[in-house]
Amino acid sequence: MILWESQPVLIVYRFVTGTPKQLSSIIQGGRNGIPDEWGSNEKRRLMFMSAIFKLLGLKSNSSTELKSPPLSDLHLSGLNPGEVSDLLKTLGILRNTNGSEANPTVIEAENTTFLFEDGGITAHKSMLESFVGDSSMTTRVKTYEKAPPLHEKTPYFNISTYFQHLRSYQDQPAKKISYGSILLYGELMTSTNSIIDKNFKLLQKLPSGFTVVATTQTAARGRGSNPWISPLGGLVFSVVVRHNIKHALKAPVVFIQYLVALSIVKSIKYYDTGYDKIPIYIKWPNDIYARAKSNMLGKPDNKSDFSKIGGILVNANFSSDEFFLVIGCGINVTNTMPTTSLKILAESVDPPLPAYEHERLLAKIMVTFELHYARFLKEGFQAFEQEYYKYWLHSDQVVNLEDSHNSKACIQGISMDDGMLVVSELNEHNVRTGKQFKLQADGNSFDFFNGLLRKKK
Structure with a gap:
């Protein structure tokens, strides 16, 4: 996806x-x-x-049928015993203690009404409406406190398989880690970011590492007001990170988007033996690009050899000395549209490699990101600077700045002080003038194919 x-x-x-x-x-x-x-x-x-x-060279669905499928129920489960119960208590959900079936409980957030109910119980529609009125306007969350749902309930994403991979990866480091251990999955939802970012009453009670996964989305979001296409076959997820203001000097929040991009690229390349050949790169500030299979022997100069294969969106709220970050990611894993996918890239190397599994790749990303984030808090982004440049596309790239003078500049790198893109001005002979500019990720748009940096409108 x-x-x-x-x-x-x-x-x-x-x-x-x-x-x-x-x-x-x-x-x-x-x-x-x-x-x-x-x-x-x-x-x-x-x-x-x-x-x-x-x-434009893109494939599209030829169907013109205008059917809006209903959003699916969500499934909340945890890797370890007690994780779901503890979260429900944090959310203020009261469970029956008399041994009978627990009643559904409602949380009214800013933009969504959540109805939490035991995943092993199928509530009748009339019963649900006695709690929330029109049940069609409510997001139902089925909770699983002892074991994740059976695969037949989530046929496009095997939660048990995901937890098995997650535990395997978590057992490797010498420290306890937990990102991805509490998972909220939906086969079809509006947006993995919006469902928590737009409901701050819920977000502020979620722990760091809480992860939302969808198979498809109806209202996927991009940077600014950009919409995004979210076809079947991609890995789409969002993860919550609570970043305390006390880390502002050592680990400024702006660098987290770069850390996520690096974690994704490394997870793809270190997925298993041989996958380091997969030609994946970072495009500033938060995109993942792939090199075309026709030119995989070296890093090409022709920008048309690249296709976007993934993207990252970070939404931030601030309250009580904490940034509440919702980091949304989408990666083309097995889908063929609209550009290319990891499956196509894996098949194109010599010898061909098996396709990536959504569950295993997500587990790898969660563990890699958490380990990187822990180191980031202690050492700052300087600890990752050279590794980041190893995978990014822009070293010494010449670009045009869309300003009043249409200046030409050469990209130098990222400022380790504030996370801005540093460029050096060039004269008409492509010689550096000694003048440098800093460009914010949120205030500028980078047209990689045309070598153009412009202010966002």
Whole structure:
């Protein structure tokens, strides 16, 4: 699965005004070639966008059926005994103690009503409505305090297999670690980030390492206002990190997005023997790129050899001396659309490698990130600087700065003081002038393919 930014409509319109024949039957009538009925004709709009994606070299679903499937129930389970019970107590959920079936309990958060119920009990709809009214407007969370749900309940993600891999990886270090031990899974949800980031009453009671996983999403989110495509076959997850303000000097919060990117790349490359050949890189500030299988012998100069294969989104809230971070990640694992996937890359090396398993890769990422984060708190990002540069795409890359002078610059690296991108100005002969700029990740957009750094609008 990949998180992929949609092209702006204006750019799409300018692209199609070159009168490609493939669109002639779609863009007829109306003003300036734009049909008047598109505002009310969703089917024609989908046909138009499908044709655009094909012209851009992307694959798209040819179906124009407008069916919105219902969101699935969520499943809450833990690796260790008592983890789910302890979390439910923290959330203020009261369980029956008379030995009878526990009643469902409701948590009213800012944007979502959560109904927690025992995963081994199927409550009748009339019973649910006695607690929450219209049950169709409520997110049901089935809790499993003794064992995770059977695989038949979560056919696209085997939670038991995930926990087995997680325990195996957690047993290797000499220190106790816990990220990913409490898992909330849903086959179809709106967004793994939004379901906790937009419900701060819930978020502020969740522990660091609490992880949300979805098979598909209906409202995946990107940086700024960018939407994201979330097809079947990707690994989509979010993890909570509570970062205390006392770490501000040694471990500024801005570096955590870089730490996550490094953890993902290393987990992919150290997944198993032979996977270090997988050509995966970091694009500043928070994307994962893959090199095309046609050019895998060395690091190519041609930027068109790269495709986006994953992305990271960090949302932050602050309260009571803590940053409450929700770190969302999406990685193309087995899906073929819209660009490429880890499966395709693994099949392309010599000899071909088995496809990545979602459960095992997630467990690897969780353990790698937690170990890196613990070291980050003690030593800062300087401890990872050279390793980070080993995997990123931008050493000495020449870029154009979209400013009043359209300056040209050479990327130097990341400032270890504040996490900003450091660039050196170049003159018309590509010689450094001695002037440097610092660019914020949140305030600038990096068009890697065109070598253009611009301010976000």
